[in-house]
Amino acid sequence: LLKCYVLPSPLNDIPGPRSHSLLKGSEDRLQQRDAWPFLDQLTEDYGQVVKLTSLFGKHVVWVFDPLAMYHIVLKDQDVYEESPWIIIGRKLFMGPGLLSTTGAHHRRQRKLLNLVFSIAHMRRLTPVFGEVASRLRTGIETQLQASADGEVDVLGWMGRAALELIGQGGFGHSFDPLVQDVPNDFASAIKDFVPTIQSLMIYLALIIPFSPLIDACERYPALSAFVGRCFDCLPHAGLRRLKAIVDVLTSTSRSIYAEKQAALESDAAETKMRVLEGRDLMSVLLRKNTRVDAADRLPAREIIAQITTFTFAGTDTTSNALARILHLLCLHRDAQAALRAELLEARARNGGADLEYDALVALPFLDAVCRETLRLFPPVPWVSRVTNKDARLPLAAPLALRDGTRASALHLPARTTVVLAIHSANRSTQIWGADAREWRPARWLGTLPAAVAEAKSPGVYANLMTFTGGGRSCIGFKFSQLEMKVVLATLVSSFRLSLCEGANADIIWNRAPIAYPTVGPTDKTPRLPLRLEPLGH
Numbered sequence: 001l002l003k004c005y006v007l008p009s010p011l012n013d014i015p016g017p018r019s020h021s022l023l024k025g026s027e028d029r030l031q032q033r034d035a036w037p038f039l040d041q042l043t044e045d046y047g048q049v050v051k052l053t054s055l056f057g058k059h060v061v062w063v064f065d066p067l068a069m070y071h072i073v074l075k076d077q078d079v080y081e082e083s084p085w086i087i088i089g090r091k092l093f094m095g096p097g098l099l100s101t102t103g104a105h106h107r108r109q110r111k112l113l114n115l116v117f118s119i120a121h122m123r124r125l126t127p128v129f130g131e132v133a134s135r136l137r138t139g140i141e142t143q144l145q146a147s148a149d150g151e152v153d154v155l156g157w158m159g160r161a162a163l164e165l166i167g168q169g170g171f172g173h174s175f176d177p178l179v180q181d182v183p184n185d186f187a188s189a190i191k192d193f194v195p196t197i198q199s200l201m202i203y204l205a206l207i208i209p210f211s212p213l214i215d216a217c218e219r220y221p222a223l224s225a226f227v228g229r230c231f232d233c234l235p236h237a238g239l240r241r242l243k244a245i246v247d248v249l250t251s252t253s254r255s256i257y258a259e260k261q262a263a264l265e266s267d268a269a270e271t272k273m274r275v276l277e278g279r280d281l282m283s284v285l286l287r288k289n290t291r292v293d294a295a296d297r298l299p300a301r302e303i304i305a306q307i308t309t310f311t312f313a314g315t316d317t318t319s320n321a322l323a324r325i326l327h328l329l330c331l332h333r334d335a336q337a338a339l340r341a342e343l344l345e346a347r348a349r350n351g352g353a354d355l356e357y358d359a360l361v362a363l364p365f366l367d368a369v370c371r372e373t374l375r376l377f378p379p380v381p382w383v384s385r386v387t388n389k390d391a392r393l394p395l396a397a398p399l400a401l402r403d404g405t406r407a408s409a410l411h412l413p414a415r416t417t418v419v420l421a422i423h424s425a426n427r428s429t430q431i432w433g434a435d436a437r438e439w440r441p442a443r444w445l446g447t448l449p450a451a452v453a454e455a456k457s458p459g460v461y462a463n464l465m466t467f468t469g470g471g472r473s474c475i476g477f478k479f480s481q482l483e484m485k486v487v488l489a490t491l492v493s494s495f496r497l498s499l500c501e502g503a504n505a506d507i508i509w510n511r512a513p514i515a516y517p518t519v520g521p522t523d524k525t526p527r528l529p530l531r532l533e534p535l536g537h
């Protein structure tokens with residue numbers, strides 16, 4: 001507190017808005033559901049580097065200068081790590097998966113898992129996703145037959161589809177038949193996970209001192225069971241609910257792993273072949289894991305943790321991005337018609353059959369719609385890092401400091417929080433031109449502004465920061481691209497989509513760790529009602 005409130009900080013010279021509250025800084029403004037105008041205002045008033053004040057007077061550097069981002073995610077990525085607090089929390093709830101490991105441990109996991117997410121494997125997953133998309137269409141058609149107004153909650157359907165896509169594509173496992181409604185504890189646990197954690201932030205801030213205990217739990221199952229029983233006795237309904245959610249996630253991941261491993265070790269050739277020839281990521285991982293050097297091999301508990309990690313990281317991100325695209329296609333009916341024409345023409349050329357991977361990803365307008373949506377509305381608006389030692393952060397554009405001098409680099413003390421402003425980077429008018437804040441898929445069909453290439457974004461995808469870049473970038477970005485394209489190809493060629501009328505027409509997208517829609521600004525339930533009319537193709 002002394003350091004934050006009293007002692008001078010080298011960050012004081014960086015321009016930024018006045019703190020909005022002594023205790024919470026500007027955190028409330030950033031975390032609000034309608035924080036979007038505040039984010040745009042930050043860029044207009046201060047540009048690519050801004051000093052913000054967070055909880056208890058802590059300074060935070062908000063940045064989307066391309067050179068700075070390159071140093072954070074690529075060149076000096078070992079200096080800019082995930083916050084220790086976030087890492088401990090994730091380890092507690094998801095186990096030692098990709099999201100919860102750092103340094104050499106993370107690199108070892110990533111080396112093996114990168115092989116699993118290769119284009120060759122995505123190609124083989126295309127029909128698997130096609131089968132899920134077809135069940136999704138049947139499920140929606142069935143609901144429409146019973147609906148008087150033709151309205152469906154598209155967000156709900158995209159959530160169910162994304163879970164089943166990761167289930168089938170990730171683990172060869174079905175979480176949801178889609179063609180009928182069945183109670184699903186796992187789906188409820190995944191849906192409640194982030195909101196429950198958010199409601200308990202104040203308690204979770206206290207877990208840092210327990211880090212050694214959490215590490216020990218990972219190694220000693222008996223200790224883990226004991227700590228679990230202590231959680232069950234806590235006199236707090238929210239914490240007990242969190243424990244119940246984690247139990248469902250962990251036990252499901254364990255049973256998926258056990259089933260696969262048993263099949264791999266089975267004497268029955270047919271059972272064994274299910275894994276040896278399986279197209280899902282887990283089958284590929286188990287095969288690769290037996291073939292790599294012993295030093296690179298992942299132990300069972302780390303494989304189990306990847307199941308929870310992929311499900312958590314890959315469900316709401318993909319479903320909400322898909323819902324956003326479908327909403328935009330209702331707001332831009334000409335784009336919807338153009339996309340449908342492209343899809344139907346490609347299908348007709350393919351003799352009426354579903355498109356294979358190469359034909360699907362080569363469709364220019366489908367690709368443009370995905371890129372433009374993920375540019376303007378990145379589902380994850382920002383991610384943060386913390387310096388683990390003093391660092392020098394070079395800037396592409398020199399920064400005018402409060403003392404009147406200009407800086408071509410910032411000097412960040414150890415333990416400075418740096419926020420990668422994904423949302424602001426993707427809609428920078430300096431890079432994307434005067435129409436940067438408009439949704440215009442056609443920009444991807446022509447030549448992009450020269451500034452896009454000149455900026456040298458470190459992002460892994462389309463010069464954008466949507467999936468960030470470097471060693472911690474989204475490992476699932478090709479997987480999610482494919483999921484989205486297969487689902488869009490099925491839905492847009494099967495249904496005409498339009499906005500609802502009356503009370504359900506007023507859709508608002510709320511800022512959150514993953515942006516979500518509601519009807520109007522006060523409604524708390526995430527949903528996106530749209531009208532769908534079957535086209536009979």
Ligand code: HEM
Pocket residue numbers: 098099110166170309310311313314315317318321378379380383466467468469471472473474475476477479480
């Ligand atoms: C539109 C969909 C998606 C978006 C926008 C998205 C975005 C992101 C972002 C911003 C990060 C953090 C990167 C960082 O901290 O630098 C991330 C990490 C990650 N994502 Fe995704 N993601 C999506 C889909 C998926 C899918 C489908 C999967 C799994 C199949 C997945 C798995 C992961 C994993 C495992 C990480 C952690 C990577 C690491 O730390 O090495 N994501 N994603």
